[in-house]
Amino acid sequence: MEKPAENEKTKGNSRSLNFIEQIIEEDIRNNKNEGRVHTRFPPEPNGYLHIGHAKSICLNFGIAEKYNGLCNLRFDDTNPLTENVEFVDSIKEDVRWLGYDWGDRLYFASDYFERFYEFAVFLIKKGKAYVCDLTPGQIAEGRGTPTRPGRESPYRNRSVEENLRLFSQMREGMYGNGEKVLRAKIDMASPNMHMRDPVMYRIIHTDHHRTGNKWCIYPTYDFAHGQSDSIEKITHSLCTLEFEVHRPLYDWFIKELEIFPSRQIEFARLELSYTIMSKRKLLQLVEEGYVMGWDDPRMPTICGLRRRGFTPESIRTFSEKVGVAKRDNIIDVALLEHSIREDLNKRAPRMMTVINPVKLVITNYPEGETEEVEAPLNPEMPEAGERKYNFSREVYIEREDFMEEPPGKFFRLAPGREVRLKYAYIIKCEEVVKNEYGEITEIRCVYDPETRSGSSKSNRKVKSAIHWVSVDHAKPVEIRLFDRLFNKEDPDDTEEGKDFKSNINPESLKVMEGYIPSGTGPFKPLEKIQFERLGYFCADPDSTREKPVFNRTATLKDTWAKIKNKG
């Protein structure tokens, strides 16, 4: 038999196993489920997927892949009040975009409603379930508290015949919403609240996005999830920690129903610093206009990250790096940023772009002349070829690349100083022109014609090389600079009487008017590119042919910013 643990080790590139993989490998060793591994990703179609879901998706599909198993996509659609097809579609799109394939195994809990009904009848006949007429308030009250046992319902000992009749009438629509429920008969004194006769079915006279008006009774999570797992012969049902207390009930239903025993294993959900993950709060940001929509590039949603310029690969490696364990954790958002930089550094072509321009004139360069210079498309990938730039007498440079009175550690352009205009010539600043407000409007320099990049005398060292775009060959673009949405590592850490929105970063979006070299593009939506020395960007779908729009995905690591901020 295959022994993945040993293979991993002998390959020499082994990553130690997380606790779920350890369980799975032991199950395989014991030939449990004939060595089969089958997982599932079970979203409820009532919202958009976020980076926390991505961890679960990568875990479930990743494990199936690793152990030559299968992973189903199953919608947990048991509550018609909150679910709809739009969410089903967006979720499918996001999972597919992440690079996972559920083959022909797209399932819906609602596909099993008839089976669930039969399961319920089976339990009633077994004397393990009963119809209860108590109101929601009475049920809650009768359940007790975590420290006080509950009280048995007066309807608990109805006869099997009566329960069968009543349950059938529930299905036929003879009762209104909330009038009756079907409950499991377990133990009202259990220390586990979920075992105190939990509700299995409730009456909801609402059409379902898939079953229409066929049903007016719907199973609860507890009476649907484990049963779905079992029907699909899921071997390892991975979910987050808050479901740990549901596990005894999950197991109880499987045992009493005498069906395939899937095993539930819980892991800690992903939390990210400077970010919120709650569906409710994300909805609030959208509805109250703090962001432009669910796919706003500042949102931690999959569609937001996609529009921000993240790649599926970067999210997958991120999910790998965060690990899987049972303790609560808050991942440093810097790890997410690292993951996208690592990926884009290897694959994103480079281009010089100026986002905060100031004009620079080379006084000894002939007017009206243009020459072409060449630069590697990507120094990490020499085979990718070159990009050509037009160079002329006037260029835009980045305002931050010039300082009139530079501190010691600043080694870019300043009066009397030399720098290289990247891939072109070394220039020297001779004069600064200002307007009536004292703002710099023009920097005047001379260039050394012998220092053209690539020429024999070009190896003279200067302290830095700055990027530029020729004024006569510049195309204006909109550039959206995104920063983290919240100022606080924990956005829920607020002053008395305030909520998480008080921690919103007012500078999370800055819109700039910059220049790219004319003749570049058109850019495909979401096309990735590194603006040299500035960061990774992608073309926003808002782009038009006349006016491209770029989103900043991430800055480059910026040691100068650190020095500057230290003063």
Add this chain to the structure above:
RNA sequence: UGACCGAUGGUGUAAUGGCAGCACUACAGGUUUUGGUCCUGUCAGUCCAGGUUCGAGUCCUGGUCGGUCAACCA
């Protein structure tokens, strides 16, 4: 003041009774026509108290701290 779960550098995550390792961050240096990348190095950790053992991050007991559970949500 119940049941269950958890606790290893700043943040994550390994070590399965035998040298506390890896990644991110931070810091320092080297290379560099991106203050990027890459390379080298540095700081930094087993919640506490007992016990078992030749040997404990790991096992046992007790505590401390954190989380979860009282929807007809999932």
